[in-house]
Amino acid sequence: MGKREDINSVLIIGSGPIIIGQACEFDYSGTQACKALRSLGYKIILVNSNPATIMTDPGMADVTYLEPLNIEALTNIIKAERPDALLPNLGGQSGLNLSSELYKAGVLDKYGVQIIGVNVDAIERGEDRTAFKETMNRLGIEMPKSQTVNSVEDAEMVADTLGYPVVIRPAYCMGGTGGGLVYNVEELRTVAARGLSASIVNQVLVEESVLGWEELELEVVRDAKNQMITVCFIENVDAMGVHTGDSFCTAPMLTIDPELQQRLQKYSYDIVEAIEVIGGTNVQFAHDPRTGRVVVIEINPRTSRSSALASKATGFPIALVSSLLAGGLTIEGQGIGQAIHYQSSDDRHHDDHLSANVLIHLEDPPSNLYWNCLLTLLVLSGNYLTAPGWLIAGARPDSGHPAPPG
Numbered sequence: 001m002g003k004r005e006d007i008n009s010v011l012i013i014g015s016g017p018i019i020i021g022q023a024c025e026f027d028y029s030g031t032q033a034c035k036a037l038r039s040l041g042y043k044i045i046l047v048n049s050n051p052a053t054i055m056t057d058p059g060m061a062d063v064t065y066l067e068p069l070n071i072e073a074l075t076n077i078i079k080a081e082r083p084d085a086l087l088p089n090l091g092g093q094s095g096l097n098l099s100s101e102l103y104k105a106g107v108l109d110k111y112g113v114q115i116i117g118v119n120v121d122a123i124e125r126g127e128d129r130t131a132f133k134e135t136m137n138r139l140g141i142e143m144p145k146s147q148t149v150n151s152v153e154d155a156e157m158v159a160d161t162l163g164y165p166v167v168i169r170p171a172y173c174m175g176g177t178g179g180g181l182v183y184n185v186e187e188l189r190t191v192a193a194r195g196l197s198a199s200i201v202n203q204v205l206v207e208e209s210v211l212g213w214e215e216l217e218l219e220v221v222r223d224a225k226n227q228m229i230t231v232c233f234i235e236n237v238d239a240m241g242v243h244t245g246d247s248f249c250t251a252p253m254l255t256i257d258p259e260l261q262q263r264l265q266k267y268s269y270d271i272v273e274a275i276e277v278i279g280g281t282n283v284q285f286a287h288d289p290r291t292g293r294v295v296v297i298e299i300n301p302r303t304s305r306s307s308a309l310a311s312k313a314t315g316f317p318i319a320l321v322s323s324l325l326a327g328g329l330t331i332e333g334q335g336i337g338q339a340i341h342y343q344s345s346d347d348r349h350h351d352d353h354l355s356a357n358v359l360i361h362l363e364d365p366p367s368n369l370y371w372n373c374l375l376t377l378l379v380l381s382g383n384y385l386t387a388p389g390w391l392i393a394g395a396r397p398d399s400g401h402p403a404p405p406g
Contacts, residue, residue, distance in 0.1 A: 003040045004328035007084035007114065010037050011077070013099065014048025014055055015092035016069045025308035026092035029319035030055040033090040036323035038062070045081045047074060048091075069094055075107050085114045087326055088123070089279060089302035090319060096123055096302050097172055097200055117326035118277045118301050126275050126301035129171045129205040139270050142295045144286070146207035155192040156185060158206040164188075165211065169298070170195035171203040181209060181241060210286040210295065211241045216256065217249075218268045218283045219310040221321060223330040228269050231280070231318055232310035233261055240286050240297075251313035260287070260294070267296065277301045279322025 012033055015026035031054050034044050038061075046061035049069050056064055063081065067073040086108065088099030096118075102108050103120045118126075125131045130148045147158045148171070159166045159182075168191045170178040178198025182188040195204040215236035222228045235253035236242070253261060268283040275281070282300040287293070300306070307318045325331070 002328060004116075007042065007116070009043035009045060009081070009083045009085070010116070010327075011045045011047065011081070011083040011086045011113070012037075012061070013069065013074070013086070013088065013091045013095035014046065014050065014053065015094050016049045025305050026090075026303070027053045027055050028308065029090045029092075029303040031060060032317060032319035033087060033323040034060045036320045037087070037327055040324070040327045040329075042327065045077070045083050047077055069098060071098070071101055071105060071107070074098060074102060075105075078102075078107060078111050078113060082111060083113055085116045087117050087323065088115060089118045089277070090323060092302065092304075093172070099123070100172075101200070117279050117322065122276045122301055126277070126281075126299050128201065129169065129203060132298070135274050136271075136296060139274055141267050141270065142293070144208045144210055144295050144297070146205050148203055148205050149192075150196070150202055150204075152189055152192045152196070155188060155204065155206050159185070159188050162206065162208050165209045167205075167207040167209055168192055168195045169205040169207060170199040171205070172200045179204070181211065210288070210297075211239070213240045213286040213288045214256075215240045215242075215247075215297075216253065216264060216285045216287055217306050218264055218285075219280060219307055219318060220268050220272045220283060221280050221318065221325070221331070222272050222277060223325045224278055224328070225330050226273060227331045228272060229331065230265055230268070231316050232314050233264075234306060234310065234313075249309065251310065256287075263294065267294075271296065271299060275299065275301055279303075279325050280307050280318040282306045 012030060014030050027050075030046075030048070034046060034055065038044050043063075044061040045063045045065070046055065047065045047067055047069065048056050049067060050056070051066050054060070056066065058064075065073075065077055067077065086099055086102070088095050099115060100120060100123050102113075103115065107113075108115065125135050129146075133143060133146070133148070136143050144167075145162060149155045149158060155168070165181055165183045166188070167181050168179045168188070178191075178195040180191045182191050192204055192206075196202050215238070217234040217236070219231040219234070220228055221231055232251050233253045233256075235250045235256055237248035237250065238246075264283075264285055267285070268281075271283055272281045280303055282304045284297040284299065284306075286295050286297055303319050303322060310316070311318050
């Protein structure tokens with residue numbers, strides 16, 4: 001499946017200033033989006049309020065606006081440039097929220113702008129706590145006991161029912177902004193008020209605590225044909241309660257049973273299919289090692305900090321591939337394998353992660369779930385050599401590596 005021919009220009013919303021929970025990983029994602037979509041021949045219109053980014057360097061986009069990231073400024077830019085499409089999920093939570101607001105304000109319909117990569121309904125199903133909970137109930141995937149509220153008083157009543165401690169999670173926020181773990185009613189009143197203020201829909205989720213459980217994540221990439229791959233299985237060394245940005249993690253998972261990993265993968269695929277994101281999605285789980293209970297915590301229907309970690313760990317450029325998939329290519333499409341190597345000199349450090357040779361005997365392949373996923377990625381990227389019955393991971397035809405034995 002080739003690039004979309006019904007669009008010629010794409011608007012990309014940057015992440016704006018560096019704040020807690022939204023930092024340089026989104027500058028990287030947006031930069032990759034510009035490169036990928038320009039490589040397909042699209043005109044790129046970039047909006048970002050932060051000039052101190054690589055994304056806003058001259059030549060990265062066809063047109064660059066250094067303007068405030070708000071509805072008024074974006075409406076004026078859309079009116080002037082008339083883009084055919086908007087890519088919302090490569091600019092962090094800012095881009096996702098603003099895209100949703102532009103749709104609800106009628107701006108996108110008025111000027112005929114399509115949303116690509118993730119549709120508005122998918123944003124709501126992934127970000128709105130009530131909608132996400134309804135989706136998980138339909139899929140039969142357990143979540144921590146919880147209830148959404150729109151006032152501090154209602155939050156107090158739910159917390160009394162669940163029992164302290166509880167977690168406060170604002171809707172349409174990132175990096176834990178406005179939320180937190182509370183141990184008593186005084187703390188709840190402070191954090192719930194802060195969370196309601198931080199949420200653009202004045203909504204918080206009051207949730208049972210899974211403090212001390214194992215935190216496990218999967219990075220999944222999906223295309224328009226509903227084909228999916230797991231880029232990375234991430235095991236947080238620190239237990240639930242320590243934010244990913246402050247935690248150590250390992251990729252692949254080192255202490256998690258393969259059967260549980262397969263279970264998490266099935267859950268992730270069911271979730272990503274239901275949410276209908278095109279490109280990368282981060283799915284977060286909590287696992288109680290004492291009882292075996294698994295609950296889904298949340299998803300990020302966009303590139304995230306974990307996406308950057310997964311890209312570093314595997315060498316798979318999630319942001320770039322997500323952009324190409326949004327542009328109409330598919331995982332098995334001829335352009336994807338080549339596009340993974342579409343990297344400028346300052347991006348080539350990604351390849352270093354696959355530079356060491358690993359001999360894999362294809363007649364007796366490893367059963368480990370990680371290796372199966374790695375094999376998939378290698379075949380997609382063309383980052384391998386073959387000989388009868390063997391595959392060399394991390395090698396290229398021009399690399400000069402010796403042939404495998406036999």
